[in-house]
Amino acid sequence: DAKTTQPPSMDCAEGRAANLPCNHSTISGNEYVYWYRQIHSQGPQYIIHGLKNNETNEMASLIITEDRKSSTLILPHATLRDTAVYYCIVSRPSGNTPLVFGKGTRLSVIA
């Protein structure tokens, strides 16, 4: 699976949009981009995934560049409860491929 690069930490003001970048320049054509987050020591929580098109759900939006070498997770109105470590993962479309977590980005939402 392709490797991802994320900034180690970011701050965001409460109520503003949080934009978390991820580089995956070696991504293959059939690999998906997944985003998970982990609040404190809780179990990681799935946020969103995508292949080529931009995706939106009730939690966030995922913007994937046309060349698919990078993506951005957008939390439109960050709250204090969004403070967490956010993981960007690239993985093949297979039920037998486990997700490999990197170090992620520690997002701190500040009041």
Added chain:
Amino acid sequence: DSGVTQTPKHLITATGQRVTLRCSPRSGDLSVYWYQQSLDQGLQFLIQYYNGEERAKGNILERFSAQQFPDLHSELNLSSLELGDSALYFCASSVGWSRSSGANVLTFGAGSRLTVL
């Protein structure tokens, strides 16, 4: 509540001992994954089972073993415990790869915190 149940939540034991961690997947999920998270290593994939069969193996130590039973629950056995085995152990489950969504979304449990003294 994610639907993935892990027991026990906390466990304190001594070096050299053996423990068993249990995971019940979400209803309908056939795959179970085990991950270890220690302070200096991050989330490390250990092993995956699908419908009772081992499907993928990560950096799982020989002292560790796992299995998935016919009712789909899974157990992770850790033996000859060392101080360095102190960690959070997460179980995750998934239905498997979905042709419609193109994704293999994992749902994680709350974890079992193991402390080896």
